[in-house]
């Protein structure tokens with residue numbers, strides 16, 4: 001059977017992603033903000049979800065327990081010190097504005113988000129670009 005000539009982007013299939021250029025973010029549906037988000041304790045401090053004093057003196061597992069109970073974190077990987085953030089049922093990050101598709105905590109966003117897609121993600125240098133539908 002002949003292959004279809006148009007492939008739809010699939011966030012779970014990096015082979016469908018597009019080579020990243022800076023100007024793409026303004027026109028994108030923010031597909032990257034629908035992927036699982038793993039962050040560190042320092043990110044949680046910058047996001048003001050953990051107090052700096054707490055970060056320094058509290059057991060990280062206790063912090064993870066509190067944030068999981070509060071529904072902020074989905075799970076914690078103690079070996080790597082990584083928190084996987086909870087998401088909405090739609091898959092969107094809790095900090096993504098559903099209408100504008102913009103990050104609501106941009107200046108405080110985690111390092112993972114700052115590095116995506118250049119150095120982190122399923123295919124560094126590529127992203128799951130999906131253009132916003134024009135009004």
Ligand code: SF4
Nearest residue numbers: 033093095096103113
């Ligand atoms: S914190 Fe902001 S940039 Fe990072 S995934 Fe969430 S909405 Fe996107």
